[in-house]
Amino acid sequence: MILLICRKFITRKDGTRVYASQLGLEAICFEVSEEKHQAYLDKQKNKDEKDNK
Numbered sequence: 065m066i067l068l069i070c071r072k073f074i075t076r077k078d079g080t081r082v083y084a085s086q087l088g089l090e091a092i093c094f095e096v097s098e099e100k101h102q103a104y105l106d107k108q109k110n111k112d113e114k115d116n117k
Contacts, residue, residue, distance in 0.1 A: 065097075065098045067098060072085075074092050
């Protein structure tokens with residue numbers, strides 16, 4: 065299954081942010097697989113657990 069993710073900005077690999085409004089859009093949308101999304105959520109959960117220690 066493919067999920068559609070929409071954000072007001074994206075962060076490039078060099079650390080700069082590109083806002084949708086700079087491109088004349090309300091949001092920047094991209095597709096991700098369910099597996100990649102779950103991996104992202106797991107990574108965020110592990111990061112939060114480390115920060116709370």
